[in-house]
Amino acid sequence: MPPRKRRQTGQKLLRFDRGLGARLVAGADEAGRGPLAGPLVVAGVLLDYECLRDHRVRPLALLNDSKQVDAETREELYRAVLSCAERVSVRVFPAAVIDRDGLHKCNLRGLREALWACQPADVSLVDGFRLGPTAPPHRAVVDGDTKSAAIAAASIVAKVTRDRYMRTADAMYPGYGFASHVGYITPSHTRIVRERGPCEIHRRSWRARAYLTEEELAALA
Numbered sequence: 001m002p003p004r005k006r007r008q009t010g011q012k013l014l015r016f017d018r019g020l021g022a023r024l025v026a027g028a029d030e031a032g033r034g035p036l037a038g039p040l041v042v043a044g045v046l047l048d049y050e051c052l053r054d055h056r057v058r059p060l061a062l063l064n065d066s067k068q069v070d071a072e073t074r075e076e077l078y079r080a081v082l083s084c085a086e087r088v089s090v091r092v093f094p095a096a097v098i099d100r101d102g103l104h105k106c107n108l109r110g111l112r113e114a115l116w117a118c119q120p121a122d123v124s125l126v127d128g129f130r131l132g133p134t135a136p137p138h139r140a141v142v143d144g145d146t147k148s149a150a151i152a153a154a155s156i157v158a159k160v161t162r163d164r165y166m167r168t169a170d171a172m173y174p175g176y177g178f179a180s181h182v183g184y185i186t187p188s189h190t191r192i193v194r195e196r197g198p199c200e201i202h203r204r205s206w207r208a209r210a211y212l213t214e215e216e217l218a219a220l221a
Helices: 010-018 071-084 095-101 103-117 149-172 187-196 214-220
Strands: 024-031 040-048 087-093 123-127 139-141
Touching (some): 024 149, 040 149, 087 095, 087 103, 095 103, 103 123
Parallel strands (some): 123 139
Antiparallel strands (some): 040 087
């Protein structure tokens, strides 16, 4: 069976960043907004386009939004980003902090901190929405993880970091299946939580069906 052909999407994303006319481009993105369990992970990546040429840029040929590539390619791209980036920052918000402060507030704080950690940058980009006046000067790029190399690189770092944590959590909290669904809501995950109850890394502030009593479920029917 011939090897599968993988999409060479990196050049398109790199062209977007180079088109900004800046040498130092920072991008920030997150992984883990929707899961029932596990942390929110936010990453920032600073790319130096004066140095990112020829053999140094080749490892980013497959760069793409982390949701658009398989786990093996994400691991490959994670190593490529670490080798190519001028700077990488990661912020992790555990479930207990998300429950205490709220998901959106944690996400905004993480994106701001990730971009600050990547300064000085000539241009700072974030996926989706603006971060307010306490963030570095930045541009919000809708669907930025499919357009900008710096944002896509941050999405890869955030996703791989989170997935690695969840695989470790699978050994610490056996029986919940974290290695397979990495904390997202699936029928099997919901069933296990209803049978066993949530563990330490489940987000208790979520109004998930897994947490509802039989009476509450019946009221929804």
